[in-house]
Amino acid sequence: MIAAAGQALWSHWRRNPLQLFTLVAGLALATALWSGVQALNAQARSSYDAAAALLGEGRFDQLVPRSGDTIAQDRFVSLRRAGWLVGPVIEGSLDAGGERVRIVGIDPLTAPGGAGPITQAGDAPLQSFLSERLIFAHPDIAEALARSVTARVVADPGLAPDTAVTDIGVAQSLLNRPQELSRLMLAESQPRGRPPLDEIAPDLVLRPSQQSSDIGQLTGSFHLNLTAFGLLSFAVGIFIVHGAIGLAFEQRRGMVRTLRSLGLPLRHLVGLMAAELAVIALIAGAVGVVLGYLLAAALLPDVAATLEGLYGAQVSGALNLEPSWWLSGLGIALLGTGLAASGAFWRIARMPALANSDARAWSMAAGRRHALLAMAGLGLFGMAVGLVWLGSGLIAGFAGVACLLFGAALVFPLILERALKTAECRARSVRWEWFWADTRQQVPGLSLALMALLLAMAANIGVSTMVSSFRLTFTGFLDQRLTAGLYVATDDADQAEALLSFVDGRAEGVLPLLSAESRLAGQKAEILGVRVGPAYRDNWTFIAQDGAVWDRVATGEAVIINEQMARRADLWPGDRLPLAPGREVLIAGVVSDYGNPIGQAVIGEGLFGELFPETRATRFGLRTQTPDALRDALIDAGIVEEGQITDQSALKAFSMGVFERTFTVTAALNVLTLAVAGFAILMSLLTLAGMRIPQLAPAWALGLTRRELGRLELWRAVILAALTLIVAVPLGLALAWMLLAVINVEAFGWRLPMFLFPLDYAVLGALALCAAMAAAAWPALRLARTPPSQLLKVFAHEG
């Protein structure tokens, strides 16, 4: 019986291959977008972890030379013999046949916490590591390195990109730095009674462990962004799946009734149908995971470039996937199917065994359902407002966005129906009245696909508004910040001196660029020392200020901080900022500082010299009307080399490049989401087309030609798409506002002004209409070519 029932159930898919295809394709696409994004995130995270684990930078305090970049090896021994538990590290880069390899040498016996792959790989490698002079290298560079060194190179994907780890002795000889170290890692737990560091190692400075989450925190927002996009795509895909499953189950009501009448228990039936869906979900999930891998591989270079450009975080260029990733892809496919099918199962389970099998494809009692959906949607809107108003943090921000989008999707069918009803009332001919009524009747069948289109278009409008607003603001910001024509980096104080005397009289002004790393208000921050002058007074604009900013900065009584720091630490003009122990300064102004992950404090040159007496300016901005001439003069006079000069336009181009790459991934995902929505419409129309013959036959019998019917089908698709577009624009703008004013502030620490780009929206609208038309073209064509006999059969059946 069960076998026969299974066969009967399967026969449905055999007779409706298109439906099966919709189901599998929708699920595969949803899984692909989701798991692709997961792969990107996982790859980036494992790269951060590898870097942090290997270098101990996150976990352990470091001792670094006060000046220069070398610590004598004897210093390591003398610290150990004084009771300080330190582990030596030497770092340097090696040219391995054109590839730049970062060589890190450690002593596995004293590395705190057991650093690197040696301790992770079990016991045996320690012997090899020490006596066979093994080098563990990231697979990206392992081959190149193996060709240029004599030691055995072992590829280890757990390492940070472009990095090779080996014993400290091997590293010293590879780098040709015998008896030299770069830094010392301090074990977390130190024995008691050690002499103070400044007595026994005054030439070393303690660098506190960067909170290991630094890179994680900085990049967290980026990954959350990706995740949100993955989730949105998944949701859009699940809309398709839900539609397909709902349709299939509706169409099988008759079969269900028959099977149950023949004695198949409900439990078995539901079990069979669940098993059937699970098999489909697993197959589609597997396809999706493969597609997701391809997607991730295609996007990874841009993601890696973004992360490095924006955050300085290195991400390996090669995907390596854990089995857990495959499993989670399949899991999410199953979960999504379950979610999409739960309603259908509920209805089947509650259907009386002998219920009338009305095979109406989609219930006509949709009006009340639409009202209920709309109520739920309004509830979600309320939640969105509440989250924006009361919530804080990125998660709340994204939850707000999700409520907004899904609320809109739920309200949408009601809006659509009302709009079509209004049109119907105003129709001036019978034909158009029929057209509007017929369209309205199809809304329940199309609403899921249209919701998907709505979400995709709104996301598109929202994200493109954000990116374009960002671009405009960022360009303006670069103009404000990069005021000097030339930027020169000198090697040392002597060269700086020579530069200054040379440009005296040749440039309109010299801006020494002083900077020091610090922690301010509990955050990692950069302190900039500036020479207050027209370059700053004329160009910088403040988000908030309390007057005479530059005058007070020049005298050292006040400081300017960037927006990131102001928002994170809630410090605003009038508050005091401790710059050093016992040195608090008033905050005079807050400036925007796009693209900078960390806090920044701008102080006068004088105050900077007081706080950091040993830091000399080695980088200078030169103000000049004739940058090219000055540049040539500097090089000709042998003051600096060409590589030390950057002109303003090159800097701007570089910054814009970083910016553009940042949004490549977003844009790509955006387009994919839109494509998924287009696919949803095509599939819905195709499915409906077959079932609409009985509804179209009377219209045909009353004199509408098949051609005309086909043309009306096209119109219908365009009108529905246009209606969707009309709702999508305000929704997209609301989304853009949330991205700019809520998400960005939480994620990056800055708020962007919002600009509108009507032309972009028009282009998107045109594209959406074309897509809808393209999606409707095939069903319309099929309709136009339906043999009259088939239309006639409708009446035969009625008889």
Added chain:
Amino acid sequence: MKADCLAARLALVLVLACPVQALAQGFAGMGSDAQGFAVPQPDPQFAFPQDHGPHPDYRIEWWYLTANLSGPDGTPYGLQWTLFRSALAPGEGPGWDSPQIWFAHAAITTPQAHHSAERFARGGIGQSGVTAAPFEAWIDDWRMAGETLEDVTLTATGDVFSYDMRLQAEGPLVFHGDGGYSVKSAAGQASYYYSQPFFRISGQLTLPEGVVPVTGTAWLDREWSSQPLAEDQTGWDWFSLSFDDGDKLMGFQLRQTDGTVFSSGTWIGPDGATRALQDGEVIASPLETTRVAGRDVPTRWRLEVPGYGVDVEVGAINPDAWMHTSVPYWEGPVVVSGSHAGRGYLEMTGYE
């Protein structure tokens, strides 16, 4: 010889000893093993103070000191200071190329607590090593040093404890086995093994609860060899006891997979005169076990040496004297009662 098992396990960690071990035995008695390590030969001729220093041609070596101490109120304490040398290859090399690895364990045991610490170092760079004259054995800030081995200071620090001690030898060196050639198994594995069991020790312990001045006696073992234990030997129970009447006993048994043991020992008179105890002359039977670090470890023993009328109970001062080191084991002070009274140290390895 006591930490033989311990070092054997470390050798496993460092040298993947399983196949090597069989080879080593095959070559035993030929002066060196397959990897070029020297192998102890019978009838050794020691030369001092040089032999207090390291023997880099042998695979493993240690300077192993244990002490029984008393505080001002009579509270018993135990102290351990051990420096191990383990070679990846025979001989020395310059700087980081040295194949020698050093590591050390230090511990203080009180009736209520047991504190231990561990250090690691590479040879060749000066972070750890041993010189014979003047004597200095060190790793990081841990140090045993003096003009000669007869009069040394001893320091070690952990994250919650430290000690600073002075030791003076009040008797001669004692050679185990056949003049310092100590056989370890029926298969013939052996080591060079001598002790200084006559140290008087005083100094101060710094514990979490404060500084305690202490005095007592200490026992230094010196041993080096290249052969890990036989494959069928699973663990080790080692006793070093000082009886109140002046006699001392070193005894150990190696537990074998078939349930039998290989035992050996040395009876030491108050003047340092010795007699080697052969397999079966020392009988140790567990009386009571304690659950320590997830395993049952015998912490009260009956120890018999019928030849000397010894039938004593040996009980741990603190049954929880577990060394939480990379290679974990039990090591702590004991009290002796029965036919003889006294105190001493007990080490047990291989309890899984």
